Amino acid sequence: MKKHVFISGNVQGVGFRYFTLKNAESLNLKGWVKNSPDGRVEALFEGNPEDVEQMIKRCRKGPAASCVVDVEVQRLSNEEELNSFKVLH
Numbered sequence: 001m002k003k004h005v006f007i008s009g010n011v012q013g014v015g016f017r018y019f020t021l022k023n024a025e026s027l028n029l030k031g032w033v034k035n036s037p038d039g040r041v042e043a044l045f046e047g048n049p050e051d052v053e054q055m056i057k058r059c060r061k062g063p064a065a066s067c068v069v070d071v072e073v074q075r076l077s078n079e080e081e082l083n084s085f086k087v088l089h
Contacts, residue, residue: 001049002031002076007041007059009069016041017087019063020055027051030082034089046082 007016012035020033020043029051031044043059045052062068 002046004074006072010067011041014065024085
């Protein structure tokens with residue numbers, strides 16, 4: 001399963017990308033996370049459906065310094081497979 005996620009609120013400058021990296025790696029997910037110019041954090045998660053859903057649940061909470069207001073989720077087709085999880089700049 002592959003999902004594209006947009007997290008809004010106080011999510012930049014609070015360690016959200018590295019929180020996401022750590023959690024995605026612990027769930028053996030592939031994909032990426034990055035800050036978007038509009039102030040949101042954007043991520044792509046690929047892996048076991050239960051693990052992807054667990055990651056989205058963790059994103060709804062975020063790291064302690066964050067304040068998540070909304071999480072928008074889009075399901076994607078599995079056209080290309082990813083090899084790892086990384087932070088994009």
